Amino acid sequence: MTVREALAETERRLAAAGIETPRVDAEWLLAHVLGVSRTDIHTHDEVDITALEPLVERRVRREPLAYVLGEWGFRRLTLKTDHRALVPRPETEIVVERALVLIRDDREPRVLDLGVGSGAIALAIADEHPGARVTGVDTSEDALALARENAEHLGLGVELRRGGVETTAEGWDLVVANPPYVPTEALRRLQPELSWEPRDALVDTGLHEQLVRVARTRWLVVEVSDGQADHVAAAFGNEGYGDIRITEDLTGRERVVEGRRV
Ligand SMILES: C[S@@+](CC[C@H](N)C(=O)[O-])C[C@H]1O[C@@H](n2cnc3c(N)ncnc32)[C@H](O)[C@@H]1O
Structure with a gap:
């Protein structure tokens, strides 16, 4: 089939499946099959429809694009992505941004990423602050396995082990986390793509508050979820943190809370 026809047909099917960005997703899928970047798909005339079809089918069933492609960009890295861990989100890049600012003057800061998932935050910090001694923990063995594959593939030295909130009490220069924050009752109302992601990565269990109480860390x-920042910032204040700051994501939503243990 010609690239032009395949693109139009894929876009039509993805739109019919209720996908909000059918054109962009169609371009990603074709680019993947052709082995080129999204902007280069028109340098090819034909596409192998037998290779494209299973990917389109998966996306029509609302499997996240990152799982269908098997990889996803996060800051400077390309991470392997599959059902074992949450798809890294753009707003989480702001978490890394703030973390890097806070440790920029430390040569070898001890950094803990609680709930490491695919390894996104831990690996990006190790990549962008080469002196940092980064540990990532998770309660999910599946997520840890994926994070290990990513660390190995990227050649980044990060300690990865099973652990929960108690590891934040070990004493760190920086503890960073993207805890699950979707209320159970909201899960069904949200995009169907979320049902493909691990439930333990999504459902809010009050980890933010536990973390604020238990962590022994400088930073x-x-x-946080949209609308949760003030509540979490207040918890920081109640625990005696100073220099509390809320940062917005690129769409102007308050998505990151930070503070210094005083
Ligand atoms: C929202 S995901 C974040 C994954 C990754 N850090 C990211 O930003 O893409 C939350 C992660 O925390 C893990 N998790 C949930 N409860 C946990 C707990 N009590 N202790 C440690 N990890 C936990 C989940 O398995 C999941 O991998």
Whole structure:
């Protein structure tokens, strides 16, 4: 089939499946099959429809694009992505941004990423602050396995082990986390793509508050849901943190809270 026809047909099917960005997704899928960047798909005339079809089918069933492609960009890295861990989100890049600012004058800061998932935050910090001694923990063995594959593939030295909130009490220069923050009752109302992601990565279990109480760290940086920042910032204040700051994401929503243990 010609690239032009395949693109139009894929866009039509994705739109019919209720996908909000059918054109962009169609371009990603074709680019993947052709082995080129999205902007270069028109340098090809034909596309192998037998290779494209299973990917389109998966996306029509609302499997996240990052799982269908098997990889996803996060800051300077390309991470392997699959059902074992949450798809890294753009707002989480702001968490890394703030973390890097806070440790920029430390040569070898001890950094803990609680709930490491695919390894996105931990690996990006190790990549962008080469002196940092980064540990990532998760309660999910599946997520840890994926994070290890990413660390190995990228050649980044990060310690990865099973652990929960108690690891934040070990004593760190920086604890960073993107804890699950979707209320159970909201899960069904949200995009169907979320049902493909691990439930333990999504459902709010009050980890933010536990973390604020238990962590022994100079700096704490956490991602929050839209509307949760004031509540979490107040918890920082109640625990005696100073230099509390809320940072917005690129769409102007308050998504990151940080503070310094005083
Ligand atoms: C929202 S995901 C974040 C994944 C990754 N850090 C990212 O930003 O893409 C939350 C992660 O925390 C893990 N998790 C949930 N509860 C946890 C707990 N009590 N202790 C440690 N990890 C936990 C989940 O398995 C999941 O991998």
